[in-house]
Amino acid sequence: MAIELGIVLDLPAADGDPAALVDLARQAESAGLDLVALRGEAGAEQGLDPWTTAVWLAGRTTRIPIGIAPDLNSPDPGGPGPAYPSVVAKAQQSLEVLAGTRFVTPDAGWVVAPPDAGAEHIRRLADAGAPVVVPARSAEDVRRIAGLVAKENRPAGRSAAVRARRRAGIDYDGVPASLADVAIEPGDPAYRRVTSTYLRGGSPGLVLRPRTSDEVADAVAFARRHRQVPLGLRSGGHGISGRSTNDGGLVIDVGALNGIEVLDAAQRLVRIGPGATWKQVAAALDPYGWALGSGDYGGVGVGGLATAGGIGYLSRRYGLTIDRLRAVELVLADGSRVRTSKQDHADLFWAVRGAGANFGVATAFEFEVSEVRQVGWAQLVLVSTDLEQSLRRYGELTSAAPRDTTVFLVTGRPRQGRSVIQLYAMVDQEDPEVIIERLTPFTELGALAQQQVVRTSYKDVMALAADVGPDGHQGMGEPVSRSAFLPALTGDVARDVTRLLRSGLVYFFELRSMGGAIADTPADETAFAHRTPAFQVTAMGADQSRLNAAWDGLGQHFDGLYLSFDTDLRPQRLGDAFPPRVLSRLRELKRRYDPDNLFRDNFNIDPRLTEEHTR
Ligand SMILES: Cc1cc2nc3c(=O)[nH]c(=O)nc-3n(C[C@H](O)[C@H](O)[C@H](O)COP(=O)(O)OP(=O)(O)OC[C@H]3O[C@@H](n4cnc5c(N)ncnc54)[C@H](O)[C@@H]3O)c2cc1C
8 A cells, every 4th residue: 555654843933943844844855755744833822823834835845745734732622723713714725826736735634653653653554544744853854754665655646635635426536547647636736727717716526638539438438427416518618608617526628629620622611629719710711711600709619609509790691600510520428429410410410509518528510611801890989878779779770781790789887877888890891991881880879989990800800819828717706697689679678778787787788780691591400599580688797686687577578598698597598598399309309319417517408307397
């Protein structure tokens, strides 16, 4: 059995020598020991504070884990705790951030051996499975302790401190061999990089990052054995409704499947991995004079968007992103790999274009992309003193605009009777005169405060998105959002929306013009069936139940919702996302392809329920 061995240092009294602590910790590190534990009395009036000392030691050493046992010296372990519990809690949190996995949480535990313990004694103590630490006062002590256990008996793999952070219900030792080196668990140095998504914070119990579809199948098999913990699927990590992180569950992160290859240049057929971002896709297609309509933000991942819909700046011209799909490769719940298209597994190909996350892990998409040269791109900021009128006029202008023109409107709470309206517009035309002609009418929506109109490439518009840094996503919150499709932007809608915005419940409100080519695809051709609305509307707020109450009050104006933008978890939302016939067909397919409901995140179509549940 591998033995983890370390030293325990007593914190010196006020007149002790703190430099000696650093020397001993460094010697323990270079002797290859596994832990430096500090003991002292938390909250003691005299002497060094253990938390501050631990931070100091972490900064002066490079590898060795550092643990704190503040109460070990206390004659009464059940006695009063630290004098300032909130200060200690804060110190502990800070140490987690600063030293990361080198900070050994007190609940990881270790056994303190007597100072004169010999090898046999250490072995017996180690039988309990925890690291053993021996008090050290000098360099000679450290050398002697390091010699007590031969190097080959020291641990390989994750230390007890790391293992102590494991979450219940996950068979960490059963991770398939193919995934062992891409499995990240809470104690691992890379963990912080994989916990958050763009908007959400999380603390998953295990993140598996397969590099091939075979490895995805292994990850799915592992997930099948873990039905009791949440399962997230992650591609680009921009989920709003989708939960691609969780607390204590598994995440299958296919970010590494991010290849982009041209399959057939004559047919403009391109194969793209789910882990690519739309910005990368646009950059790869640009040299060919091609583009693939995606969303409005280049940082979004292909996997989440191309399984839900994809409403963006080119949708009115070329349809939704899913309308350009010619095939999707999936790993299903039973681990089988299928290529779906109009010819093969046509039922799944229908389902994955709108409800993909319910049916499997998409591992590759084949798209027929479009020829797109230069486009007009505008960002206008206008100030309106009559929001209701501006919204009504925006509705008229966008509905009358040709397919080459797409204008999204963003606004928020009016302040002192004024609303700041931002317009993001793309005109799929190269001629500057035409671009200006298309956009000019929109400048009457308010007093023009800022404008930027350029002729550029789709690639450059997508490139405006910030890259994910080396530390991964940093989202910490839980988005609160509602979505709806709007058949028309009538005067009543403008009035009620203005009232909602005045209430202050919504800080971000967006109208996306739809129409055009979106309706060219028949409603029954994809699981995304809302083909005729004029707009997709999104409202973000701070409080889900208050936003729900206000949004439900506008229900008479709406017809369905786009699931990518809605965070309301009430079952009726599933019925809004999918009309009744679509939903019952999806449920039948779910019963066939995922009868045990393995893929249960993101508007789950539960195979055990009936349509009654979503009314
Ligand atoms: C800033 C921003 C702008 C956006 N703009 C647009 C827009 O203009 N148009 C638009 O249509 N949408 C837009 N969205 C919504 C976006 O399309 C969805 O949130 C999408 O799910 C994000 O995909 P992702 O791969 O980055 O997300 P992830 O967080 O990785 O995944 C989100 C969910 O998608 C599903 N999923 C992810 N990968 C797979 C896979 N490989 N196989 C099966 N299911 C999978 C899962 O349910 C997962 O929980 C935007 C989102 C953000 C945050």
